[in-house]
Amino acid sequence: AREAGVRLDVPALVDAVRPILARQADFTLVEGAGGWRVPLAGTASLSDLPIVLGLPVILVVGVRLGCINHALLSAEAIQRDGLRLAGWVANLVDAQTSRLEENLATLTERLPAPCLGRVPRLDRADAASVALHLDLAALGF
Structure with a gap:
C-alpha cells in the first residue's frame, strides 16, 4: 500500500466492510492478507479490523x-484480542514439507x-x- 501511495487505516476499512455485513448474508468472508499483526497506517494492525467489527476469525496456516x-502464536493473539477462532485452514504451500501429516x-x-x-x-x-477443498x-453452515 505504501509503495502504491495508498493509506490503509482501520476507519476506512470498517467503512468499506460494514455495508457488506449489513446485507446479513448467510456467510461473509472478510479476507486479511499477511497475518494477524500486519501493520497498517500509524500504529494500527490488520487485527484491529475484526476487533472493531467483532468478527470470528478463520486462521490460514x-x-x-x-x-x-x-x-499457535497467532491463535493465542486472536484469543487474547478477545475474538473467537472459528476454524483454521491448512494452506499446503510446501507439499514437500517434512513430516506433513505429523504437523x-x-x-x-x-x-x-x-x-x-x-x-x-x-x-x-x-x-x-x-x-x-x-x-x-x-462453522454451522
Whole structure:
C-alpha cells in the first residue's frame, strides 16, 4: 500500500466492510492478507479490523517449516484480542514439507478450533478452486 501511495487505516476499512455485513448474508468472508499483526497506517494492525467489527476469525496456516509455532502464536493473539477462532485452514504451500501429516495432526490437536480443510498448491487459485477443498460444516453452515 505504501509503495502504491495508498493509506490503509482501520476507519476506512470498517467503512468499506460494514455495508457488506449489513446485507446479513448467510456467510461473509472478510479476507486479511499477511497475518494477524500486519501493520497498517500509524500504529494500527490488520487485527484491529475484526476487533472493531467483532468478527470470528478463520486462521490460514501456511504449512511449512515453523508453521506450528506461527499458528499457535497467532491463535493465542486472536484469543487474547478477545475474538473467537472459528476454524483454521491448512494452506499446503510446501507439499514437500517434512513430516506433513505429523504437523497437521499436531495443529489439529493444539489449535482450539476445527480444521476446515487442506488447500493444496493449485494451478488456479480462485475462490471456486479453493472452495473444493473446504468444508464449512464445522462453522454451522
